[in-house]
Amino acid sequence: LRDLVRTAKIRWRVxxxxxxxxxxxxxxxxxxxxxxxxxxxxxxxxxAQAFCTLLRLDPKVPAPA
Known part of the structure; x- marks a missing residue:
């Protein structure tokens, strides 16, 4: 069951x-x-997508208004 949930999460992320x-x-x-x-x-x-992901995950960058 744990592998099935992990696979579903990976599919959603992709x-x-x-x-x-x-x-x-x-x-x-x-x-x-x-x-x-x-x-x-x-x-x-x-x-560009990798850059946006890094910006989104960086806690130091303030969220856009």
Missing amino acids: EHDYRELKDGLGLDHFEGRNYPGWHRHVTLASL
């Missing part, structure tokens, strides 16, 4: 992060035609 990447950080806005351009876009969107 779905939440993917939704944040698509809606908030523009993962789905790429309209290029080649793999290197797509790869750069996905890399930058992932880095």
